[in-house]
Amino acid sequence: MKRILLSLAVLISAIALHAKTLVVYYSYTNNVHSIITELTKQIDADVVRIEPAEKGLDYAANNYAIGSAQISAIRNNPDEASSYPAIDPVNVNLAEYDCVIIGAPLWWSNMAAPLQTYLFQNGKAMAGKKIELIVSSASSGISGVEGDAKRLIPDGDFLSPSLWIRSSQTSNAASLISEWLKTTGYDTMTGVEEIQAAQNNGRYSVFSISGTMVAEDALSMQTLEKGLYIVNGKKVYIK
Ligand SMILES: Cc1cc2nc3c(=O)[nH]c(=O)nc-3n(C[C@H](O)[C@H](O)[C@H](O)COP(=O)(O)O)c2cc1C
Structure with a gap:
């Protein structure tokens, strides 16, 4: 015995236990929210939605002026905590998770700023974990968002490929997700x-x-x- x-x-x-997966996402116009809702019908995961501390900002007004300013601040000084917009506190014990799936809107070829804030604060604690990335953009390619994820989670064990879902494909997310889960080996x-x-x-x-x-x-x-x-x-x- x-x-x-x-x-x-x-x-x-x-x-490598796959028993515990955390999904962390941000969504301004709810495309990523819809994608993550589909994802969690297909896998068992805890889910956290990042929220900016400052409420009611219109990131798209004046040709996306606020979003653009936030991304510029990060690009200019990526190692400075003050470059990142404040977010609401997130109460998650990362030590409990083997895999983290990140759901990110693309802003000006980069990862949406509030999600970068979360990863700036917590990405180093994801060392050695399996990291998977889902990105939503209107049309721009996602390599800049992948670069942000790798910069902010320097020792993550990234599974590839990332899943790129264009805004116009959001309603088709269920089948794109199930194909992707097979491709990355998640479901094995x-x-x-x-x-x-x-x-x-x-x-x-x-x-x-x-x-x-x-x-x-x-x-x-x-x-x-x-x-x-x-x-x-x-x-x-x-x-
Ligand atoms: C501030 C801002 C900047 C954006 N920049 C781009 C861009 O450069 N290229 C692009 O294809 N889409 C861009 N988008 C569109 C979003 O990536 C797209 O609408 C995405 O589906 C939004 O996800 P969400 O609904 O979860 O917030 C931008 C959106 C915002 C709010």
Whole structure:
């Protein structure tokens, strides 16, 4: 019994759990909000919406003057906390999450300023976590937003590709999201409960994707390179 418990403890630390995902997003005109609403019908996640501290600002007025000024301030001094617009406090314990999905509107080729504020304050605490990015723009390409995410989460383990949904595609988000989850490998990562259910008296037959048997118990699983494997018939991401 003791041995089984030990094996289980080792296994739990050996598997990249996908059991806990946090979605953090900002949305001014609710396109990203609609996208995230669709996303959370397809995955199990806790969700946080970032809100600017200053209410009622019209970011789009006068040819997007306020949004433009906020982005310029960040571009001019990205390392200064005072360059970032204040946001409402966010009460999340990042240590609880293995994966963070970021939902970002694009502003002037960059990540919307209030979301950059959150990541400026918390991105370093996301080191080693799986990071996935969803971006909404009217038409501009998203490489600048990806650059912002990588600057603000310097040690994130980014999964690619990011999901780019143009504003005009928002109503089609459900199918774009489900395709994307398959492409990034998100839906092949299995929760620990399923792995525990799959084990057979403490033994796990682990195959590489090419079909070679590579491990037979929790201890030998510890030595595996990170990647996708078949554990007792289920696809699992081991890190
Ligand atoms: C301040 C501001 C700047 C924007 N700049 C661009 C831009 O440069 N290129 C673009 O394609 N869309 C731009 N947009 C449009 C948004 O990216 C697009 O409408 C997005 O879907 C908004 O997401 P939301 O509804 O969740 O806020 C801008 C929007 C705002 C408010």
